[in-house]
Amino acid sequence: MKAILSSLVQPAFIAVIIAFWWLAPPAWVNNPNAILFAVIATTALIQALEWVKERHIGWRMTRQEFFTDVFYVVLGFTAIDFLTSHLAEDPLKAFKVALGLGTPWIAHLPFVAQVALVIFLVEFGQxxxxxxxxxxTPLWLVHAPHHHIxxxxTMKGAVGNPIELFLISLSVIALLDVPLTAVLCAANIGVAVSSFAHANVRLDPPRWYAFVFTTIRHHSLHHSVPYEDTRCNYANSLIVIDRMFGTFRNGEAEVVGQDERKRLSIREQWLFPAMPVIAMVKARRVQPAAGSV
Ligand SMILES: [Zn+2]
Ligand SMILES: [Zn+2]
Structure with a gap:
């Protein structure tokens, strides 16, 4: 009975999020802080579950990990969000207007179908x-810091090189006429699923959930140490897309990281894509010195 109840926690989160946005008064939906509060509440609840149902003692939260994770969550809501809006969404909206693209039929779909459409399109691109x-390789260099954790x-999905965080935030949703409530609900569900997929929580969901949505089991395998073992289970929230394109692999990993499993500092995460160039410059500086000895 207890196992059945704990397996239903993740589906219950999705059901509550759908109900919340479906029933939310327009004043809440149009308040720009509403999604912020909803996402903070969702993340805080999942983070709290790490203390209640811990998955691995080796993943236990430390002060250093906590402040690094919070730094990246704040970065996502501020600088990355600003860049995505100005460099991607605004140009896409202008392009949509210039071409006279219209998809008014989306607003006539049932609410859950609108939300499912947004999640699928965002996930397909991601x-x-x-x-x-x-x-x-150039893209791997910006993504590798996420694998060096x-x-x-819970908040580790937000951790990575800023270029990667910008690239992974891109989507085509701005080209479509999707009602704002559905977009916010989809974003909230995306945060819930990907937070659970990174969380140190042992609440294994039912099989139907793990068939459709990404879970910590499958995503931890994606964080395996050997690089070749990371080339599976790419979907952030919808593992069913991996099943569709033949990249799904069953299993789970407890030991995660890359190479020697060295934890990168925030500075190292930001400089990581430039490391080959920095190493080349350093080698050139050393060579004449060695020759002169
Ligand atoms: Zn990850
Ligand atoms: Zn990856």
Missing amino acids: YWMHRGMHNF TQLN
């Missing part, structure tokens, strides 16, 4: 971006 990051926790 899947290919993420898969590209694991198959194209040595433990998984």
Whole structure:
């Protein structure tokens, strides 16, 4: 009975989020702080579950990990959000107006279908971006800092090089006429699913949930130490997309990280894509000195 109840926690989160946005008065939906509060509450609840149902003792939250994670969550809500709005969404909206693109039929779909459509389109784009990051060296260099994390926790999905965080935030939703409530609800569900997929929480959901949505089991496998073992389970929230494109792999990992499993500082995470160039410059400086001895 207890196992059944705990397996229903993740589906219950999604049901509550859908009900919340479906029933939210327009004044709440149009308040720009509403999504912020909803996402903070969702994240805080999942983070609290790490103390109640811990998955691995080695992933236990430390002060250093907590403040790093919070730094990246704040970065996501401020600088990354600003860049996405100004460099991607605004130009896409202008492009939509210039071409006279209209999709008014979306507003006539049932609310849950609108939300599902947004989640699928966002996830479809993220899947290919993420898969590209694991198959194209320049993109891997910006994504690798996310794989250098040595433990998984609720907010770890927000941790990475800022270029990666910008690239992974891109989507085509601004081209469509999706009602704001559905967009916010989809964003809230995306945060809940991907937070659970990184959380140090042992609440294994039912099989149907794990067939459709990404779970910590499958995402921890994506964080395996050998690089080749990371090339599976790319979907941030909808693991069913990996099943569709043949990149799904079953299993789970407890030991996570990359190479020697060295934890990167925030500075190292930001400088990581430039490391080959920095190493080259350093090697050139050393060479003449060695020759002169
Ligand atoms: Zn990855
Ligand atoms: Zn991850």
